[in-house]
Amino acid sequence: MSKKILILLLFCCFLGFSQELPPILKYGSNSYGAGNQNWMITQDNSQFVYFANNEGLLEFNGADWKLYPSPNETIIRSAKFINDRIYTGCYMEFGYWKRQKDGLLKYTSLSKPIIDKMLDDEQIWNIIDYDQWVIFQSLNQIFLYDTKTSKFKIITPKGAISRAFKANDAIYYQTYTEGLFEIENGEGKLISNDPIILKNKIVNIFSRNGGLLLQTQFNGFYTFFNNTPVKWHTEADADLSASSIYSSQILSDGSFALGSVSNGIFIISKEGKMLYHITQNKGLSNNTALSIFEDYDKNLWIGLDNGINCINLNSPVRSFSDDTGILGTVYTSILHDGKLFVGTNQGLFYKTYESPEDFKFINGTKGQVWTLYSHKGTLFCGHDSGTFIVNGNTVSSLFTISGTWKFETVPGREDLLLQGNYYGVSVLENKNGQWAFRNKISGFDYSSKYFEITKNLEVYVSHEYKGVFRFQLDSDLRKTDRFITYKYPTKGKNAGLTKFNGSIYYSYKYGIFKLDPKTKQFEKDTTLSRVFEKDSYTSGKLMVDNSNRLWFFTKNYINYFSYGKLSSQLKHNIIPIPSSLTNSMLGYENITQISNSIYLIGTTDGYYTINIDDLKFNKYKISMSSISVNKSNESLRYAAIAGHSDFKFADNNITFSYTVPEFNKYINAEYQYLLENYQETWSEWSNKPTVNFKNLPPGDYTFKVRAKIGNALSENTISYTFTILKPWYRTTMAVIIYIIIFLVMAYFINRAYKNYYHQQKEKLIEENNRLLEIKELETEQELMKIKNQQLEQDFESKNRELAASTMSLIKKNELLSMIKEDLKKNSEEGNRNIKSVITTINKNISEEDTWNIFKDAFNNADKDFLKKVKNLHPSLTPNDLRLCAYLRLNLSSKEIAPLLNISVRSVEIKRYRLRKKMDLSHEEGLVEYILSI
Template sequence: MRYRTVHGFVFVLAILTWLIPASSKGQSNSNPHAIKPYLTGNINISSQSWGICQNSTTQLIYFANTQGLVEFNGLSSRIWKHPEQKTIRSIQIDATGKIFTGSFEDFGYWTTEQNGNLTYHSLSNKITTPQNDEIWKIYLQHGKVYFQSFTSIYIYDYKTVKRIAAPTIILFMFPTADDFIVQGLSEGLYQLKKEEFTLIPGSQIFKESKVHAIIPTGNKTFLICTDSKGIYKYDGTAFKPFTSEVSSFLSYYNCNAGIQVNDTLFAFGTILNGIVFSNNKGQIIRQYNYSNGLKNNTVLSIYRDNLKGIWVGLDEGAGYLGIENPFTPYFNPTGTLGTIYTVLRDADNLYIGTNHGLFIASISEINNSYSFSDIQMIPGSQGQVWTLIKHKGQIFCGHNEGTFLVKGTRMQKISNVTGCWTIKPYADKLVEGTYTGLVMLGQNGENWQIHHRIAGYFEPTRHIEVDYLGYIWAAHPQRGVYKLELNETMDTISKSEFYQSASRSESNFDVYSINNTIVFTSSNLLYRYNYDQKRIELFSSLNKSLLEYAQAKQIIPFHKNEYWFILPNKLALFSISKDFNATKKFELLSRNAEITSRDINILPLALNTILLPDNNLFSVCDLSLATKRNLQIKPTITRLEFSGKNKTRTFSTQKVNTISIEYATNNLTIWFAFPAGIEQVEKNFYYKLDELDNGWHKTTLDNITYLNLKHGSYNFRIKTETGDDAAMVKFTIKKPWYMTWYAYILYIAVVVSLTLLFKRIFTVDVRRRNQLREYALSQNRLESELSIKTNEQMLTMRFLMQKNEILTQLQEKIQLLKNDSSKYPVKYIRDIEKVITEGLDLQTEEWKGAMNNLKLSEQGFFKELKEKNPNLTPHDLRLCSYLRMNFTTREIARLLNISTRGVEIGRYRLRRKLGLTHDENLTEFLMSFSPEKE
């Protein structure tokens, strides 16, 4: 119960301490022209970042965050939620990439699956933990993992978990070479060695203060950093206050974290005023807070990565400082300095010419870190300052209002000609280009003054160069370059020649001097002046060795035979030999290195340190760091995501060496990381799929997508803008199922089967066609025979009709004889009558047979006629048949046993049903009607 009560008190106290409102957001500065270093590496995450660690294999950065475990790849972040949605307070990563985290009443580890996702495994379920326990620190030592809460220390040996109860309520634990130092509240500092706590003699001085950092400094010495009592030194026997500038700063602003960056540099995070850097003497070198780039002033954690960069966990988000980044950007918080156009160093003074006027600052340097203080505007300098040069120990200022001599913090006007853009030595004088031509300055004793304006040339002149023959080359801002020859008294232009670009497609024609040779810049290539042929020609040797820098729009002299060539987003220092071959010494990425509408100055501060004006204000660049780092750190390919119809498969490049995927998922998205380039404002990458892309493509995203890839093996490469070394991944898309060997076997089987089937069908079809042909021939033969039989039948019927008529007539005559039997013997009459009756009966049977045969022969005719005219009755069909055989009306009347008038009426009705006109003959129509023709 005592543990629980005290634990709750300590927990609330710690949270309140960490979450003190950062009331000093932007400390007031008495100097409105202050110049401060500026932090550019802010991480786009939210909420409190309690701990930070880096995966040594993937180089990815992980944050123990209120939202969960945050994975940051240098370009974007992913959040992995705790299974119970708990805040993650602490983090540590071992050499295998296993991520250990601690939270409220839980601790465990995360593993990376084959698809790149993280899975959490709890360890707290292996042991009983006190209620309300929370893990605030995690360390790796001697092959074990140590989880520290306010009441206990849990030791995990990758098999089992063991709990060690603390002798009292503890605040934080810190590692040493072989063991740990733990602060016991109201007790002092304990040494934890071999799982036993031993109170360190003399550490009782920390009873009333909280220790937030213990930094080993070598030879068993430590810096003990407290929240409000500054820093103490511990040499293994005694604790002594570290009286220093940084200790006083931390005691006032509440130290909350601290680490050693290198042998001479320390970083400390505060609750109230951001992060501060000091050397081993305690001198503050640099500070970052809300006023100069930090997202807020409350620092919760500090971590140094593999490149010695400093990650800062904040009360809201995180920040990054590249300690070995060549560039340290500076800015003016109030913006009162304006836009820089020119800079010049004179001893420990820095002169800054801007569009607001001329400023002077004091330069100081501690451990290669520069500061610029005591900023003030020189009285009377208000207005546009175009150029500053130092000649014969005197400083000349080209100003919108004329030309001035600068002496300390005073300005003396020596020319009233407005708009002095550039100043160059000419013999024992100075020639300057202005808004309205050229002006010559001369020296009268120690005083400089305007000597005269040069007559004969009044063009606006931004750049001038003087060659070894005394010609003045003057560049017009828009038109081109003039070659000017002065008279003997140097007050008049005796000869003028105008030159434009040698090609109409090129623009921005300007003039510079390299190794006493006049060089012209354009939009594409460099040119030189051929004095023998008096013409402009391509500078072939320089263009060839400069490569892309042959398109430079500005050339700045540096040291002897060394020149800076400026491109829009980078610059490089080249050494130029006597035969004009260029050798690159440094290359620097710089956002907006080529500033529109104005030149830039590159000012040497030391042997390997330059000051480079930019859009913020200026940056100080350590060229030795640029050489060391070489700005060619390549990105890391993290995972490949293949997708298709209703299916997605993801592969982590760290978990899978061979990637082979089915053709059905041939849409690919490649994800990559670039944690080393966090400070780059603009991150440009170049990628290429060797088998598909002819050249490199540019992207600023952290993923690239290819759709509908064909089957085959692929090599994907990606690199940085200045790097030649590219990250690469190989993968294979399998052939579609219809192109596999078993598919080809199936195709062969199907072809064989179809061939046999078609052969079978063809054979059956031929047999059927032959049968149909035989049937057709047989039908034609039968129809011919039927037609003959029909004609014979018709003749037979006619014969029978005639015979029947004769017999009928004989029967009528005999009836007359019977009526007059007296004349003839009855016996003979009866014999004749019997013969005639037998003849008529036989005639009737023959007639029936003929009629049946007629019906059979006319079946096709009846069927076709009925289909064409479904309203015909059987009587109509019989009439049609008799008419078609060309029987007379009388014959038809006898056949139908009706009167001739009935036949006429039947013919009339039949014509109407058949739709015949008055002019059409019914008999001819029926005789011409042929089913075969239809």
């Protein structure tokens, strides 16, 4: 029971809702890629913003973040842009950064020459510019740097320094023990040691009405005239006394921005009125503000203990964010009887318009509210449960049969209203000043989220899943005989239908179509549909405001069409707020005209308002942030961002990065580029702040880029000329070398041809001579051949003769051997005469004599054969040589035996022994070998 009471109290009181706040851009450490804490903020002439970060100097150009690590890897505590330098201070080090030709910053130390003058563990917490001087302040000393002479003056007070300040064209500082000092002639001069100053830490000093305004850590503000502090009371005194103020700045409109520890930021008007108290539960990323800075566009930058926020104080947009989830998604809103009503998926809420009070829940409306409609002083609420009439902070039920989408008046009948329900269309009637449900129109039972009625009582209904219907009502608005479903245009997701300037329009992803009242067909409206061609379709929801403006949403813009005062042509206006930031429910976008220029747009977590009269776009300048080149698959190399550049042929991958330093949450810059000699036309508009060209061919190029904020073009167009050089083998020098090489080659080729033909001529002559010589040699060879043949014939003749004589010797020896054998038989009988004959025969068949005769004849026939054999085989005996000679004559063993006077078996043994002495293999024949010698 107690829980129900608590929930009821929450709905009834609806406490804790934030006020309507300017837009806040949030940047976490993950998005900017550096440390959590940001101690000081500054901005240069290009409107780039810089932060003294835990990890270095952090740069933001509106599109990209870049971190420059601190020179000695310590926390950068202070940063200040002065002239063309960004001065920074950190632990035992201070100096400046200057932009180089390639767009990057380079650091130069100023503290190194005076490092011996710095105290141990000294850190530079603040930097101030004054005339030609740059003042670096630590907690113990103040260093005065003369930018003209590069010399230093050092002030070392007795007590610790809380902070140094610049106000009324003078430099002040406070010490904890002595009071407030002013720097004169390079020395500190005590101007007040009032107890108030001694007891309060001064966070900042401002110029005010010819005097000073001291802002303290815990006790708010004190005016300071004639060296006397006097309390300045403001609406924020109670909040300031309960907070620890750490940082502050006076804004361009004279108001004050104060950053606290653990209690967010306060913005106080110059009259002392509390304008905003923004904390973490009201949109801030963190409750501790270490630094505050107002930029050129009057945006308020907050360097937080964890992240960076940018508050668009000058934005025409104010947002109401429901972090509790109690309010929910806003589907409809209306200003009625001085009260702002918002219908959400949680019910109906209201508050007095432009009051600081919180929204209150109206009992009995829990659930989905689809529409709020005012007619003749009566406020109708279309709800998931039906229809309610709203009376102040109460409602009364009017219709409960089904949910109600929409209300429309009946032409010519102010006492009747049509309402589109979940199951068709029904009629409400006013009798005696009381509205009541009269009837449902029979014959049509489809959901009627969007519908319109014409003068002749024709009703057109858009059904998201079935398309567009048309049906004719009877005169009493009770029934329809039939309805027609349009085949064209077809159904579409998030489609919409509305009446604008007397004509009915249907919108879906393929365009916006206008009803022709004569043909009763929809025809595409080229003027309105062109919007979807230029920007991506998100929703066809169409809305018409009290000033007869037609509103609808696309991916990158909020669009509205209006008729000019001097012309009947429609004028297209855009608000460059993309759908990703509007955060509306697709198909249920809603915009309500609150006043002549202020419109309320519902979101999934609240709403925001736009003052279209204040929706002005400055003439922003686009700037080139970097130009990088690289070879394929190699790291980037930065090039000069001004002048003309020549790039090697291998460095033909070029990336251009550019930006418009615009820091408005709801305004996005778009870019368009052209690369002359490569593209014929400008590119399409894109919010991508970089473009890459790969493998550019050699040639001269001019890159141009321009920006657009809303409908306003940037006041400048960047042009950058560069040349992709030809490869070395295509340069002029290379061509000259090629020509020289060609000429030299032509000379040598000509010379080679001459030598070749000369050589050919010589060769031909030589060939002819050789042919003659060959012919002579052939003749000689013929003669030699004839001689050889003659010699061969002679040799063969002699061989035949030798063979014949050898055979005759064989025959003779055989005959004598036979005779000797016969005689031996007879000699056994002792006949002396026979023995004498045998002796004579033995002398005639003497082996030695036979050999000598044969040897002489053989040498005549085959000269030097025996010598050759003896040289080849020195181990051969005379008998072996004799056997070789007989084998040379191709005599068989049987024929050799008589010549050697031995048996055939003995000849075979001799042949075997001869093979072994000649070391012949088993496969090699002895006779063949001897014949081959």
